[in-house]
Every structure is written in C-alpha cells, then in structure tokens.
Amino acid sequence: xSTGTITWVEALEQRVRNxxxxxxxxxxxxLLAGRHPADIAEVIDRLDDDDxxxxxGLLAPALAADVLGETSREATRELLEQLPxxxxxxxxxxxxMDDVAEILSEDVPERQQALLAAMEPGDAAExxxxxxxxxxxxxxxxxxxxxxxxxxxxAGETLVYLRHSDPEIxxxxxxxxxxxxxxxxxVAPLHAVVTAPPERRLDALMQSDVITIAPxxxxxxxxxxxxxxxVLTLPVVAASGQMLGIITVDxxxxxxxxxxxxxxxxxxxxxxxxxxxxxxxxxxxxxxxRKRVGWLLLLFLAETFTGSVLRLFExxxxxxxxxxxxxxxxxxxxxxxxxxxxxxxxxxxxLGEIRLRDAPRVIGRELAGxxxxxxxxxxxxxxxxxxxxxxxxxxxxxxxxIIAICTxxxxxxxxxxxxxxxxxxxxxxxxxxxxxxxxxxxxxxxxLLIAKVLLGL
Amino acid sequence: xSTGTITWVEALEQRVRNxxxxxxxxxxxxLLAGRHPADIAEVIDRLDDDDxxxxxGLLAPALAADVLGETSREATRELLEQLPxxxxxxxxxxxxMDDVAEILSEDVPERQQALLAAMEPGDAAExxxxxxxxxxxxxxxxxxxxxxxxxxxxAGETLVYLRHSDPEIxxxxxxxxxxxxxxxxxVAPLHAVVTAPPERRLDALMQSDVITIAPxxxxxxxxxxxxxxxVLTLPVVAASGQMLGIITVDxxxxxxxxxxxxxxxxxxxxxxxxxxxxxxxxxxxxxxxRKRVGWLLLLFLAETFTGSVLRLFExxxxxxxxxxxxxxxxxxxxxxxxxxxxxxxxxxxxLGEIRLRDAPRVIGRELAGxxxxxxxxxxxxxxxxxxxxxxxxxxxxxxxxIIAICTxxxxxxxxxxxxxxxxxxxxxxxxxxxxxxxxxxxxxxxxLLIAKVLLGL
Numbered sequence: 029x030s031t032g033t034i035t036w037v038e039a040l041e042q043r044v045r046n047x048x049x050x051x052x053x054x055x056x057x058x059l060l061a062g063r064h065p066a067d068i069a070e071v072i073d074r075l076d077d078d079d080x081x082x083x084x085g086l087l088a089p090a091l092a093a094d095v096l097g098e099t100s101r102e103a104t105r106e107l108l109e110q111l112p113x114x115x116x117x118x119x120x121x122x123x124x125m126d127d128v129a130e131i132l133s134e135d136v137p138e139r140q141q142a143l144l145a146a147m148e149p150g151d152a153a154e155x156x157x158x159x160x161x162x163x164x165x166x167x168x169x170x171x172x173x174x175x176x177x178x179x180x181x182x183a184g185e186t187l188v189y190l191r192h193s194d195p196e197i198x199x200x201x202x203x204x205x206x207x208x209x210x211x212x213x214x215v216a217p218l219h220a221v222v223t224a225p226p227e228r229r230l231d232a233l234m235q236s237d238v239i240t241i242a243p244x245x246x247x248x249x250x251x252x253x254x255x256x257x258x259v260l261t262l263p264v265v266a267a268s269g270q271m272l273g274i275i276t277v278d279x280x281x282x283x284x285x286x287x288x289x290x291x292x293x294x295x296x297x298x299x300x301x302x303x304x305x306x307x308x309x310x311x312x313x314x315x316x317x318r319k320r321v322g323w324l325l326l327l328f329l330a331e332t333f334t335g336s337v338l339r340l341f342e343x344x345x346x347x348x349x350x351x352x353x354x355x356x357x358x359x360x361x362x363x364x365x366x367x368x369x370x371x372x373x374x375x376x377x378x379l380g381e382i383r384l385r386d387a388p389r390v391i392g393r394e395l396a397g398x399x400x401x402x403x404x405x406x407x408x409x410x411x412x413x414x415x416x417x418x419x420x421x422x423x424x425x426x427x428x429x430i431i432a433i434c435t436x437x438x439x440x441x442x443x444x445x446x447x448x449x450x451x452x453x454x455x456x457x458x459x460x461x462x463x464x465x466x467x468x469x470x471x472x473x474x475x476l477l478i479a480k481v482l483l484g485l
Numbered sequence: 486x487s488t489g490t491i492t493w494v495e496a497l498e499q500r501v502r503n504x505x506x507x508x509x510x511x512x513x514x515x516l517l518a519g520r521h522p523a524d525i526a527e528v529i530d531r532l533d534d535d536d537x538x539x540x541x542g543l544l545a546p547a548l549a550a551d552v553l554g555e556t557s558r559e560a561t562r563e564l565l566e567q568l569p570x571x572x573x574x575x576x577x578x579x580x581x582m583d584d585v586a587e588i589l590s591e592d593v594p595e596r597q598q599a600l601l602a603a604m605e606p607g608d609a610a611e612x613x614x615x616x617x618x619x620x621x622x623x624x625x626x627x628x629x630x631x632x633x634x635x636x637x638x639x640a641g642e643t644l645v646y647l648r649h650s651d652p653e654i655x656x657x658x659x660x661x662x663x664x665x666x667x668x669x670x671x672v673a674p675l676h677a678v679v680t681a682p683p684e685r686r687l688d689a690l691m692q693s694d695v696i697t698i699a700p701x702x703x704x705x706x707x708x709x710x711x712x713x714x715x716v717l718t719l720p721v722v723a724a725s726g727q728m729l730g731i732i733t734v735d736x737x738x739x740x741x742x743x744x745x746x747x748x749x750x751x752x753x754x755x756x757x758x759x760x761x762x763x764x765x766x767x768x769x770x771x772x773x774x775r776k777r778v779g780w781l782l783l784l785f786l787a788e789t790f791t792g793s794v795l796r797l798f799e800x801x802x803x804x805x806x807x808x809x810x811x812x813x814x815x816x817x818x819x820x821x822x823x824x825x826x827x828x829x830x831x832x833x834x835x836l837g838e839i840r841l842r843d844a845p846r847v848i849g850r851e852l853a854g855x856x857x858x859x860x861x862x863x864x865x866x867x868x869x870x871x872x873x874x875x876x877x878x879x880x881x882x883x884x885x886x887i888i889a890i891c892t893x894x895x896x897x898x899x900x901x902x903x904x905x906x907x908x909x910x911x912x913x914x915x916x917x918x919x920x921x922x923x924x925x926x927x928x929x930x931x932x933l934l935i936a937k938v939l940l941g942l
Contacts, residue, residue: 066713191680200676219657223648256523258735278715288745308833317857320825327821334813352809356791356925364784364918368777376765400774461821468813
C-alpha cells in the first residue's frame, strides 16, 4: 500500500496531547465524545503508557470496549492489566467473543483464567470453545452469534422472528437454515427473504450449495476462499455436519492486512510471530533486535562461505587484484536477479497460480528468462569493464560471468521455493536474503573458475 | 500468504484437460455445469489459447459473463477479441459495470468504442462515466446500482419497495437515504429496517454520521478505510454532495490482494504496471524480462560504484589480499540489515503507524537498534575471522567494520524512506535492493578506511 495517514486522526492526536498537557479532563471527555473507536484506539496506541491509561479511563464502558477491540495487542494488554478483574471482565463481555479470544490468547494462564472467571458464564464458555482451536485457525476467528432459522419457516415468519433476534449478532447478511441436529441445510440471504412473497418457505428460497470450512482450516485459506468466491460470511462446519459459527469479512480483511505485512517483513528476513503486525512504536527495541538478529546471524554464517570460496582462489586474486573490483558487482547482480525470481515464485505459489506439477515448465521459463537477462546485462558489463580500462580478456570474463550468474540465480531462485513447497515447508520462509547469500558463494566460484581458465591463472 | 491450491480446482482442471484431449464436447458441457465461475475462470487461465476459447465457447451466456469477470486480464482480452462485437457486448451487459470498466480500460480506443457501442446505452453510459475517473481511483471501483430510499419512507414501505428493486443491485446490506438533489442524508442498514416497527420512518432509523469518499480517492485509501472502520460498503460522494455510487467490500479485497502482490514484487525490484498482479503463466516471457531488466540495469550501474571504491584502495588490497575475503561478508551483512529496516519502515509508513513528525524518534530508534545488532554481529565476526587464521588486527578491523556498517545500514534504511515520504515519493519504490546497493559502496569505503588506519597500510 502507498503511504498515508488519515489526517483527521493526526489532528485528533494533536488535540488530545494538548488537552492532556493542560490536564483538562473535561476537555478531553468532550474531545473524545462521538469519535470512532478505531480513531481513539489509534491515538491511544501512540501515547505513553500513563497517558494511554488516563485517556482510556475517561471512556464510557460501551465505548471503552469498542476501543479495546481496536487497540494494538500490546496496548490492549497494558490497559487490561491495570484494571481490576471484574471491570476488565465487564468490558470483555461487550466485545465480540472472537476478539476476546484473540486478546486473551496470549495472556499468562492465571490472568486468562481470572478474566474468564470475571466474564458472564455464557460468554466465557464461548471464548473457551474458541481457544480450544489452534491459533490462526478458522475456529479462532468465528462467532457463534449468527442468525439460525428452520427450513419450514416462511419469509414472513422469518421477518417477524428477526425482530426478536439476539442483539449481539454481528452479521444479518445471511440467514443460516439448520436442521434438527444443527446441521447446515442452506443459506438464505436476507435480501432474498425480504423480497420473497411472505408465504414462501425458506427451504424453497435458500441456496443449498454452500461453501463451508472446517474449524481447523488455516486463516489464510479462509481469506483465500473469501477473496475467491466474493462472499461476506463463511459458515464453519464440524466434521459431524454441525454448524459451529460464521466468519465475517471484516475478520478476513484483518487477516489479509496482517498476512501482507508478514510477507513483506519475512521477505526481508524478519521472522514471524504474533508481534509482527503490531504498530512500529509498540514493540520494545530489545524485542525487535532479538527478532532480527537470528536471521542476520544465520545469513552471516552462510555468507562466510563466500569468504572460503575467495580463500580457495587466494593466489589468483593476488596475481590479478583487478579481479576483486568486480566482486560486489557480480554478487550484487546475482542477488538482485535471484530476489526477483524468488519473489515472483513465492507469490505465484501462494496464490495457487503455480503448482508443483508445473515445476518443469517454471524452471524452463526461468532458465530462459535468466539467459535473456544475462545476455543484456552481460553486454553492458563487458562495455563497462572496458571503460574502466580492463583488458578485453578481463572484460570478457566479467561479461561471461554475468550471463552465467543470471542464469544460475534465476534457476536457483525458482528451484528453491519449489523444493520448499514439495517438502511442505512454506516457501515464503525462503526469503530473498537466503537466495542472495546462496548465489553469492556459488556466483564467486563461477567467476573465479571462468577467470582461471580464460586468463590462464 | 502461505501456499496452497484449492484442490477441487486442480482436479477440475485435470478432468477438463482429459475431456478436451478426447474431443468430448458433451462431456465438457456436463463437467462445467453448476461449477463456480471463479473455478472455471482459473481453469481457463491455465489452458492454451485454443483450449481457452473452446471451453469458453461452451458456456451459457450468463455463466460466460460471470466467468469473464473472473479470468485474468490477459485471458479476458483474448476471449473478448475472438468474439464478434455484438456477442461481446451482450456478455459485458451482464457484468457489474465496474468490472466492465476495468476490462475495457486497457483496450485500444477503437476496440473500446466498438464494444461500448455494442452494449446497452444505459450500461455503456455508466461505463463511460466510470472510465472518466483516474485509474486506481474510487470512481473506477464503484457501482451506480445501490438501493436509493427517501427519508420519509417507513420501514414497512421500504420492505415493499425492495420487492420491486433493480435485480442488478449488487449489495442490499445498506440502504442509502437520499434527499431531492440525490445528496446523501444517511444510511439505513437492511437489518435495522427489517427489525424496526413497520411505521418507523427511515430518517428516524438511519445513521447520519457516515464515512464517505470522493470519486478521486485512491483505491488504497479506500481499502484502508474499509479495513479500519469494518464497513461492508462505502458511499462515493461528489464534491457537490451528490451520491454517485458505492464501493463493495469484494472490490476492496481484490485491491488488498493485488496491492500485497505489488508490495512483495516491488520490494524485490520488479516494477509496477497493470500486469503485475496477473497470473504467473499469463504474462509473456519477453514482457517479464522487460519489466525486470530496468531495475537490474539501474542497480548494476549503481553497483559499479563499489568497483570504483575498490579501485581507490587498489594498493591496500594488493598488499593484504586477505582483505578481499571479507568483502562479500561485510556488504552482505550491511545489505541484509538495511533491507530489514527499510521493510519495517515502509510498512509502518504505509499503515500510518509512522508519520513524518516521528522522524527524529524513528532515526534514534534505528540508530540504537543498529548499534545493538552491530555489537552482536561484530563479536561473532571477530571470532570467525580469528578462526580463519586472520591476525588479531585484521579480525579487529572486520569486527569494527561490522559495527559501523550495521549502524550505518540501519540509519540509512530508516532515513531514505522518510526522505521519500517527505518528497511525496511513495517510499515503497525505495526497494530493498536499492538500499543494499547504497550500503555496498559506502560500507566498503568504511571497511577499507578502517583497515588503512588500523593496519597502517
């Protein structure tokens, strides 16, 4: 996404800071009245801890709950921790239970139990049920509060029934037609019910060819299905056929945004984990360093192989020092080419455009692409080396090496994600830096071998 | 997103290929009956051109139109081109007009006019109106077919009115309450209308505090608003206050998926353009090479500076050949560190978590982070150099250089996206390879200067 701040939030933050500095609590209350919870949450996320608590403490319970559903995980935890358990439980009772499950999922067990005990027993039971599913599964995202109807109800009866439905229901877009054992028989869109003759029965109205998911389905698969079939809600159905809940499109959008963040960061070699999609300033520096240093160390150790390759050719390098001038250029070009290919492949695999059985076609294509890129860049490199006053022989070595490295980097950049996929490792962990590092060492070996032969070293 | 294919589509594709190979057209018709258009579209995307046309030609018009709305841009163009204009026009009439605008937006002007002339005049006028807005703007994504109601209507009257509404309306979730000049007065969610007493007037029911967007709003901003405020539709309102159309959440999901692809690819230095989010196999190889070679050449030329830096230190390198062994290691570590920072920053800026006024805080944070990372990696590098049999002095040079390079790469990786943002350039164009290349040349200069001083060269 391109950059941008929603300007009214920036203005709101400035005014909140001014009022806080003036210790004007009434002014602050006035300022926050009628604001959207998402906007207040963003301002709270950016305040210091003490100010976070001061602002949050001024909110009426209903608004406070909504805000709590929108603040960053770090801020939510801080705000809940400073509240007595009964007050925290009251706020949680007001939230959708899938949001509560997400908030509580990372709490320490004792605190989690204390908060659950402070909630209403029905809500707490729902949260416990959600928490029994694996993290990042459909079960964690779903809500049990959907509209249940019976197949023999008429459209007219349904409209009367809806007047008395649970006010906590999140989505009325689709009504779910269930059999006696709570098994899903079909879906009746609300607008179809509204526009049907009042005496029409729901089983005559409903669509019975419904896309459903299991509670253990990964949330990314859920997002892919919603994006693919343009649905607003997805029913979650147990293996027994019993309908457990629905997933709403707003949860899916959150998944898409956080997956996209995860992709970009992982691609740069920053490892996953739940804090990955947390706002920049909300993650303590020590944790950032811990998350980054692992990959850097791994790449560092891998990169020492390039040093070993160079040591093997110590005498050649000593004889023609000019050979070393081209090292960064050659490994840079190989790394960049490999990074392009690996990113294309990872994306294609993630979107299902590329499948394992396509491997030969993919490798053929990337091999051809690598040769073409190599020919273009190799010609430029040859000219550039001559301009630097290198001999024709050295310029030839550099040009040939570029062709070989581009071909090699393109092929390896295609091969490795495919192998990862085959081994059932998520190809996205094969970040660009890993390919770059691999290409560095092998590319240098190619370079110095070509030099050795052509220059007769 | 992690990888995965929807397995039933893979099975469908195999069966379609078998039936095509057997020239069994009736079997093919049978096979495709009742399939979801998105699944048929994916299969068509992956077939050869002739087979694409054969399969598409067998579909009934309504299904053919739905499939055409889901195929890749390349395939859609091919399928439309081989149809006579009147048949193509008939199919386009059946699609949502925002999809038609997207399909026609890249056609050559003559073909575009011919297809518009073959469509129904009302539909063609709507498409022309959409095409008058800038590409990737809200105006291009919206549909004019939404539910318009008047403030004095009662809930009961509204339900009767809905029975006779335009069957092409895409979304019934929200009803839009308009004044006499078509100005937006408020939004009445369908479920609120359904559950209200039948005599309640809409102006007593509706929410009048509505988030709206202008037709020129960028589609990424639209996606951000939908994600932020959890709405299913967004009304598009002209500066005059007149309501023009709505954007539905399924369009927003498509934007999120394609932006996320764009982010990942651009990050690896593959330039944008409309084909970027097209399926892997649907883009001709020559075009892929053209899209990739530009960046590679630019980076190549930038990387020649590292060669120039090395030439400046030719005599030092000739005296201590072992210095060159560490070149890939040092520039690799700098590049990896810089890539991590730049990706974090770009993401934070895109999500609005980091603002320009935060610049000093961000730079302070990244400077500190760089020093910490440098100290850890520098210690490891020192040990590794000793293990390789380097002298204490050389190992010290390498360790110190790592500290300096990490600090420098982290700072420059934060500074450059902030500068881009300040200059109103999208920071995402500052791809990781650019930072890597920058850090390569400067990092080597730091290395050789430290070596020169400490080793007394």
